[in-house]
Amino acid sequence: xxxxxxxxxxxxxxxxxxxxxxxxxxxxxxxxxxxxxxxxxxxxxxxxxxxxxxxxxxxxxxxxxxxxxxxxxxxxxxxxxxxxxxxxxxxxxxxxxxxxxxxxxxxxxxxxxxxxxxxxxxxxxxxxxxxxxxxxxxxxxxxxxxxxxxxxxxxxxxxxxxxxxxxxxxxxxxxxxxxxxxxxxxxxxxxxxxxxxxxxxxxxxxxxxxxxxxxxxxxxxxxxxxxxxxxxxxxxxxxxxxxxxxxxxxxxxxxxxxxxxxxxxxxxxxxxxxxxxxxxxxxxxxxxxxxxxxxxxxxxxxxxxxxxxxxxxxxxxxxxxxxxxxxxxxxxxxxxxxxxxxxxxxxxxxxxxxxxxxxxxxxxxxxxxxxxxxxxxxxxxxxxxxxxxxxxxxxxxxxxxxxxxxxxxxxxxxxxxxxxxxxxxxxxxxxxxxxxxxxxxxxxxxxxxxxxxxxxxxxxxxxxxxxxxxxxxxxxxxxxxxxxxxxxxxxxxxxxxxxxxxxxxxxxxxxxxxxxxxxxxxxxxxxxxxxxxxxxxxxxxxxxxxxxxxxxxxxxxxxxxxxxxxxxxxxxxxxxxxxxxxxxxxxxxxxxxxxxxxxxxxxxxxxxxxxxxxxxxxxxxxxxxx
Amino acid sequence: xxxxxxxxxxxxxxxxxxxxxxxxxxxxxxxxxxxxxxxxxxxxxxxxxxxxxxxxxxxxxxxxxxxxxxxxxxxxxxxxxxxxxxxxxxxxxxxxxxxxxxxxxxxxxxxxxxxxxxxxxxxxxxxxxxxxxxxxxxxxxxxxxxxxxxxxxxxxxxxxxxxxxxxxxxxxxxxxxxxxxxxxxxxxxxxxxxxxxxxxxxxxxxxxxxxxxxxxxxxxxxxxxxxxxxxxxxxxxxxxxxxxxxxxxxxxxxxxxxxxxxxxxxxxxxxxxxxxxxxxxxxxxxxxxxxxxxxxxxxxxxxxxxxxxxxxxxxxxxxxxxxxxxxxx
Numbered sequence: 001x002x003x004x005x006x007x008x009x010x011x012x013x014x015x016x017x018x019x020x021x022x023x024x025x026x027x028x029x030x031x032x033x034x035x036x037x038x039x040x041x042x043x044x045x046x047x048x049x050x051x052x053x054x055x056x057x058x059x060x061x062x063x064x065x066x067x068x069x070x071x072x073x074x075x076x077x078x079x080x081x082x083x084x085x086x087x088x089x090x091x092x093x094x095x096x097x098x099x100x101x102x103x104x105x106x107x108x109x110x111x112x113x114x115x116x117x118x119x120x121x122x123x124x125x126x127x128x129x130x131x132x133x134x135x136x137x138x139x140x141x142x143x144x145x146x147x148x149x150x151x152x153x154x155x156x157x158x159x160x161x162x163x164x165x166x167x168x169x170x171x172x173x174x175x176x177x178x179x180x181x182x183x184x185x186x187x188x189x190x191x192x193x194x195x196x197x198x199x200x201x202x203x204x205x206x207x208x209x210x211x212x213x214x215x216x217x218x219x220x221x222x223x224x225x226x227x228x229x230x231x232x233x234x235x236x237x238x239x240x241x242x243x244x245x246x247x248x249x250x251x252x253x254x255x256x257x258x259x260x261x262x263x264x265x266x267x268x269x270x271x272x273x274x275x276x277x278x279x280x281x282x283x284x285x286x287x288x289x290x291x292x293x294x295x296x297x298x299x300x301x302x303x304x305x306x307x308x309x310x311x312x313x314x315x316x317x318x319x320x321x322x323x324x325x326x327x328x329x330x331x332x333x334x335x336x337x338x339x340x341x342x343x344x345x346x347x348x349x350x351x352x353x354x355x356x357x358x359x360x361x362x363x364x365x366x367x368x369x370x371x372x373x374x375x376x377x378x379x380x381x382x383x384x385x386x387x388x389x390x391x392x393x394x395x396x397x398x399x400x401x402x403x404x405x406x407x408x409x410x411x412x413x414x415x416x417x418x419x420x421x422x423x424x425x426x427x428x429x430x431x432x433x434x435x436x437x438x439x440x441x442x443x444x445x446x447x448x449x450x451x452x453x454x455x456x457x458x459x460x461x462x463x464x465x466x467x468x469x470x471x472x473x474x475x476x477x478x479x480x481x482x483x484x485x486x487x488x489x490x491x492x493x494x495x496x497x498x499x500x501x502x503x504x505x506x507x508x509x510x511x512x513x514x515x516x517x518x519x520x521x522x523x524x525x526x527x528x529x530x531x532x533x534x535x536x537x538x539x540x541x542x543x544x545x546x547x548x549x550x551x552x553x554x555x556x557x558x559x560x561x562x563x564x565x566x567x568x569x570x571x572x573x574x575x576x577x578x579x580x581x582x583x584x585x586x587x588x589x590x591x592x593x594x595x596x597x598x599x600x601x602x603x604x605x606x607x608x609x610x611x612x613x614x615x616x617x618x619x620x621x622x623x624x625x626x
Numbered sequence: 627x628x629x630x631x632x633x634x635x636x637x638x639x640x641x642x643x644x645x646x647x648x649x650x651x652x653x654x655x656x657x658x659x660x661x662x663x664x665x666x667x668x669x670x671x672x673x674x675x676x677x678x679x680x681x682x683x684x685x686x687x688x689x690x691x692x693x694x695x696x697x698x699x700x701x702x703x704x705x706x707x708x709x710x711x712x713x714x715x716x717x718x719x720x721x722x723x724x725x726x727x728x729x730x731x732x733x734x735x736x737x738x739x740x741x742x743x744x745x746x747x748x749x750x751x752x753x754x755x756x757x758x759x760x761x762x763x764x765x766x767x768x769x770x771x772x773x774x775x776x777x778x779x780x781x782x783x784x785x786x787x788x789x790x791x792x793x794x795x796x797x798x799x800x801x802x803x804x805x806x807x808x809x810x811x812x813x814x815x816x817x818x819x820x821x822x823x824x825x826x827x828x829x830x831x832x833x834x835x836x837x838x839x840x841x842x843x844x845x846x847x848x849x850x851x852x853x854x855x856x857x858x859x860x861x862x863x864x865x866x867x868x869x870x871x872x873x874x875x876x877x878x879x880x881x882x883x884x885x886x887x888x889x890x891x892x893x894x895x896x897x898x899x900x901x902x903x904x905x906x907x908x909x910x911x912x913x914x915x916x917x918x919x920x921x922x923x924x925x926x927x928x929x930x931x932x933x934x935x936x937x938x939x940x941x942x943x944x945x946x947x948x949x950x951x952x953x954x955x
């Protein structure tokens with residue numbers, strides 16, 4: 001804007017805008033029609049199963065998340081942990097049909113009579129990708145490292161907190177001794193790493209496992225290349241004990257913009273779009289009609305919730321942060337949630353691509369799923385909410401709730417700027433709570449972790465992917481998860497620390513009877529619900545799409561109406577079958593039309609510039625001409 | 627206006643700013659010798675008429691002005707035209723992302739709100755932000771420019787180096803950085819745009835100040851005892867005002883564009899409806915890949931039209947007021 005204005009100001013005399021303007025408009029219109037004509041042939045040019053020059057079958061997955069670390073001791077994000085599932089074996093795995101525990105690196109496992117010693121039989125047909133044999137010693141090394149090195153306990157430390165001793169008496173036998181009984185022993189989601197590679201690592205807190213490629217592993221795929229925020233490339237492990245994957249290569253390509261990922265899927269540049277966290281209703285609807293594209297929708301593993309700040313504190317009870325004091329009153333918290341119409345959120349924001357929220361654990365995990373009883377349920381009831389607020393001492397003055405100190409009740413909510421659902425729900429909350437007389441500031445940040453860890457928020461949008469074993473998502477609300485020092489990162493989700501809850505947590509962890517354990521887990525959810533610290537708004541469905549002309553079939557989990565990306569296991573990518581080998585007639589056509597578009601645009605720009613130049617020359621020579 | 631204003635010397639100033647209404651009584655009489663104030667007022671009226679005559683000859687400027695007046699009226703009448711609760715998401719009339727129809731001439735957004743109504747409400751935010759940011763930007767630029775032009779020496783050097791520093795900083799990056807560290811509100815956006823776009827104005831004003839200060843009457847004024855403040859406010863400011871005015875209109879259009887950009891990048895207040903914010907909402911709803919053009923095109927075109935209108939006006943004002951552009955030889 002500024003530069004041309006200046007040029008004219010000091011420039012060549014009086015400017016007539018009309019001619020170049022008209023010229024530009026005409027040129028723009030021309031460019032538009034030309035490219036519009038091309039745009040249609042662009043779309044339905046499906047590329048056959050993507051094959052590199054040497055005929056390799058490549059499965060490309062568009063992801064939005066970036067990798068936090070490739071070290072299994074540090075990685076916590078869904079993408080990174082999914083990749084670790086592919087790179088390394090875990091002791092056990094989950095059945096893709098119904099989530100029950102099935103053999104992984106271990107073939108059998110058994111507790112002793114006193115429940116304190118677990119013996120695992122390790123399979124003998126697994127080898128590391130550099131040829132060395134994978135044995136129980138590797139597993140023992142992994143667990144011992146996590147027990148002794150604080151840096152190695154960052155991601156999965158919670159699993160080994162209760163371990164007393166881990167030994168490998170023989171290459172096929174692993175023995176874990178516990179301090180107290182632990183129910184999660186058949187669900188230890190810890191990648192087992194090769195000892196001969198990892199024993200040389202100096203600092204586990206800093207090593208990101210991205211220095212030498214390929215990375216030695218024993219999973220169905222071997223990591224061969226990685227570029228930050230660009231791609232992660234894995235090649236099939238042909239000697240994988242369960243059988244080699246059907247695709248030769250698997251690439252996770254980063255698309256920060258979901259629309260770009262969808263466009264890439266339409267053009268056949270990627271075979272699969274994971275969505276972050278799901279395709280939007282509009283995208284799903286538009287892809288549904290598309291030829292050669294299948295939209296897959298399954299119940300999600302995630303819950304989407306509102307969390308209130310219960311007063312951030314350290315393990316020693318030192319308070320920090322600036323959460324609103326009003327939220328320390330259970331009645332206020334409940335009043336907030338009584339005025340949230342979850343059904344509207346499901347209908348309007350998710351447009352039916354989610355299930356209305358009840359308990360903490362999604363209904364997909366039916367063993368642990370809990371529903372509030374009718375008398376307990378905080379259903380949408382703004383009048384009752386207003387009563388509760390009156391009771392708590394926040395009377396309505398004008399159109400604002402005013403506390404006893406005479407200050408109006410204004411709250412802040414932390415939202416992820418990258419999640420459109422957060423912002424959309426924020427709009428609803430602002431109106432609902434505004435009607436109650438509570439002010440709300442929606443504070444959207446790219447990185448919410450700084451104010452979150454510092455306890456500087458009143459409410460926050462929260463969400464976790466739940467594993468078949470709920471121990472992890474339950475553990476993040478215990479006092480033990482609180483940070484050691486103020487503002488330090490910690491396992492805690494939301495600074496909740498309560499004696500009743502902690503006792504229940506310990507009880508479920510020590511309970512080996514599945515039915516009894518499920519019962520305790522439900523009690524914990526009931527407590528969480530009543531506390532008003534967490535309000536589960538819904539369980540968003542996994543909405544994802546793939547090209548059927550590149551992927552013939554792929555395993556969903558659970559098999560009936562399940563999801564593909566972010567499974568508890570490597571089933572989807574391991575099982576994916578490439579579409580039939582039709583002759584290659586791709587790449588060229590696509591880049592050709594792109595070239596044509598660029599060519600046209602350049603031509604139009606040149607034409608317009610030429611026109612303006614001529615117009616200007618005519619003007620400057622106006623005196624000479626007559 | 628000024629703290630040290632001694633007896634005003636309207637005769638010495640080419641464009642006196644004194645608009646005291648007490649002088650109204652003897653303005654009408656033509657036969658009697660007029661008071662200096664009445665003279666000044668008459669001349670002001672004349673120059674205003676002359677300005678309007680000259681402006682009228684710029685047809686593009688008239689188009690721009692007409693478009694602006696229309697859009698301003700629409701923005702002011704938003705509650706009447708679109709309804710006061712058009713922005714509410716909880717009680718929406720339509721379904722999500724409906725095609726344009728008789729009921730919703732521009733279709734609906736993902737919450738089922740009318741896009742046309744949102745467009746009308748969005749005009750308020752876009753115009754407000756554009757105007758306030760431009761005023762802030764031009765105010766900073768004018769102060770820095772006049773001070774740097776008036777006081778020579780190291781003082782000016784330091785100021786101009788600061789200006790240069792801001793000039794070479796990429797505006798958008800600086801604005802994004804500012805908007806990121808501060809709260810997400812409309813004021814942050816105004817501030818971010820205002821404090822990042824002033825250097826051009828400062829440079830322009832400084833050049834004009836130098837030109838004005840080299841005129842003989844400034845020297846005379848100084849000889850008669852005019853202080854720094856007096857010269858800057860009474861003589862320099864009125865002379866750079868036309869330039870500032872033209873610059874303001876031009877800056878508004880870029881401010882509106884920057885506001886839309888920031889909102890599109892998700893740095894605006896998500897609970898306020900602005901045109902850039904609408905584009906951002908449309909993108910996040912997946913309207914681009916779904917081909918929901920009615921949600922994408924209107925806010926984009928609206929931004930372009932307003933920016934164009936301000937530019938047309940600005941150019942017309944500029945060529946009328948700037949002596950170098952105004953006189954065709």
